[in-house]
Amino acid sequence: MVEARRTPLTRLRALAAAVAMADADGIEAVSMRSLASALGVVPMALYKHVSNKEDLLDGMVGLVIRGYGRPAPELGWRAAVRAQVLSARATLARHPWARAVIETRSTRTPEVLSYLDTLSGLFMSGGFSADLTHHVMHALGHRVWGFSPEGFQDPNVVSPSSVDQTDPAHLAEARRTYPHIAAIADASGALSGRTCDEDFEFAFALDLLLEAFDRLHRAGWSSA
Amino acid sequence: MVEARRTPLTRLRALAAAVAMADADGIEAVSMRSLASALGVVPMALYKHVSNKEDLLDGMVGLVIRGYGRPAPELGWRAAVRAQVLSARATLARHPWARAVIETRSTRTPEVLSYLDTLSGLFMSGGFSADLTHHVMHALGHRVWGFSPEGFQDPNVVSPSSVDQTDPAHLAEARRTYPHIAAIADASGALSGRTCDEDFEFAFALDLLLEAFDRLHRAGWSSA
């Protein structure tokens, strides 16, 4: 034996290594095989700590969610929710792969439940009924995890892969085909290379919703 | 030759077959190999009509989006947007796989752009500035495609896979760990087996946003 006793593999070590790997090289670089070899172990060894790849991904997401931190409820519900969600967003910025993975998860792990419970608690300690809290959590949707729910990224720029921006004729044609998008792009300065401020959009929608929630709450709204 | 000339494969035929296949057996049943064999053709033949699997998925989504229909703008922007988004939702209900696939797309195909342009046009023909329209489209997020952006499905039920609902002790323990979720579940009757009404939640958030949009519009809001 050339090696001394190696520190034994644990579920946590495996998950942490997977997260680190995804942070460094993207989620597609994380396979059972690559992860195993990064841990100096044979692929099948992972299955002693993780029941399959889905479980691995669930665990990775759980680890990220644990990093969301916990709120300061003395702020009042509105500021507290806002701070919590923005803190989630900040965490997610450090794990760019997590967004896509969260979108594919469906099992509510303890970490997921615990976070949702905490966030619900912020509303309810602000006087929200369980009923209103329920619907309000739905309305937030993916935003509770810290990201805006948008497909196809930035819809406001007239530079999709299907439009060649360097060819003026082609671009003029695109402007004719998609006049409203062109107008939006003009207004936001997207054509001059400026890209759209995702953080602003996130806060914009979040505040719109929080304002609406507040109104409902004050009005004593109930779904009945 | 036993066979007469077979109707030649086209991109559209391939995409339509893929959509049908996903509708019937789920998206995971659609592989290049399975699709090819369903079309009576060898896997590599598909690559003459589709550049790779991503392109296939883009095309499938495009086909679904084409089915979203187009609005009746004489309704006024608010009703028109509402109708358009709900129509998207209805279409999506017939293609349950599409939601997850849309979440993974990033290329803005012509179908995507055309739909976004139409929807933007509804706002702008209602007098919205390009600026406001831009942010408002962001705020809608995935909702424009007809689905609520929620991870982990229904967060209001205390019956996640990690909580065994049939074991009373375990359930009591869960209620103690997640008190707010338990309260919500009680309020919504989830414990009596009733599940949460996704259509209601969708319309709830949509209307909240439309109301907020209206307010901003009336107030002459601008991001500057």
Place this chain on the structure above:
DNA sequence: TTCAAAGGTGTACGGCGTACACCAGGAGGA
């Protein structure tokens, strides 16, 4: 009549997740 293009074929490669049988070594009871 010729010939190039378009479209279908066959083979092969390297990756993936994971089933299954196996084995090393340490802990616990006799």
Place this chain on the structure above:
DNA sequence: TCCTCCTGGTGTACGCCGTACACCTTTGAA
């Protein structure tokens, strides 16, 4: 002290996947 069982790492193998590449057939225009 010996035996046994359990935990966790190993090795092999299977069947799937997407797709590169070279090939052949058909077809329609020149």
